[in-house]
Amino acid sequence: xxxxxxxxxxxxxxxxxxxxxxxxxxxxxxxxxxxxxxxxxxxxxxxxxxxxxxxxxxxxxxxxxxxxxxxxxxxxxxxxxxxxxxxxxxxxxxxxxxxxxxxxxxxxxxxxxxxxxxxxxxxxxxxxxxxxxxxxxxxxxxxxxxxxxxxxxxxxxxxxxxxxxxxxxxxxxxxxxxxxxxxxxxxxxxxxxxxxxxxxxxxxxxxxxxxxxxxxxxxxxxxxxxxxxxxxxxxxxxx
Numbered sequence: 001x002x003x004x005x006x007x008x009x010x011x012x013x014x015x016x017x018x019x020x021x022x023x024x025x026x027x028x029x030x031x032x033x034x035x036x037x038x039x040x041x042x043x044x045x046x047x048x049x050x051x052x053x054x055x056x057x058x059x060x061x062x063x064x065x066x067x068x069x070x071x072x073x074x075x076x077x078x079x080x081x082x083x084x085x086x087x088x089x090x091x092x093x094x095x096x097x098x099x100x101x102x103x104x105x106x107x108x109x110x111x112x113x114x115x116x117x118x119x120x121x122x123x124x125x126x127x128x129x130x131x132x133x134x135x136x137x138x139x140x141x142x143x144x145x146x147x148x149x150x151x152x153x154x155x156x157x158x159x160x161x162x163x164x165x166x167x168x169x170x171x172x173x174x175x176x177x178x179x180x181x182x183x184x185x186x187x188x189x190x191x192x193x194x195x196x197x198x199x200x201x202x203x204x205x206x207x208x209x210x211x212x213x214x215x216x217x218x219x220x221x222x223x224x225x226x227x228x229x230x231x232x233x234x235x236x237x238x239x
Contacts, residue, residue, distance in 0.1 A: 002031040003053075009046040009184070011039040018054025023062035024106050029080050036087045046189050047182065048088075049096040050110060057098065060105025060128070063228055071220045075212070078136060081106050082211045085137055086204045088113040092193035094185055098178040099123040099171070109137035112144050112170060118178055119162040119171040127154045132223040135214040139207055144169050 015022035097114035142150035165171035
């Protein structure tokens, strides 16, 4: 589900659910939270890398258990994801995301939360959470690409390709080889953490409140199911 590797100060976390497009199940989110927390607490780690096995980095939430989930179950999952995104955004180490194929929904939020954001030429990005009334990751996206672009992408469920991601600042580079090594950081970990704290305002409480307000409205499961069914209908082959 989640593969962890450590080499010379670099902790690599690989989402290993290629058969599900590396969609985020509750168990995978929990594993990611624990792994990120562990890497941030390890003084030997200076870089944390997120990868996805197979064709995609992450296609978003795994909704395969939607029918057996309650509104409360779903709210708890979204809160856990927001906690993960905040941990990456405020991590005391350099964070790197490597995107190929579909990087959608919570997968796109993971990408946006990292410092170095490498996109393969075939990468695409979508932020569809507003389609079922969810406000998740939007403020961080706005910091990356600007408020106007973030609003357009989120409210219009627009899809951005790698070139658009680079042009707007969502991606920091387009890379043919996502596994090309990065140079070691030029400054020590403690100084890097201090620089990050000095240049990045802490909005964790406000981000969590915005998420909970949006997700706590009655009918969360119904809204997600309606969104899923509409998406299936739109992509079904016509006869």
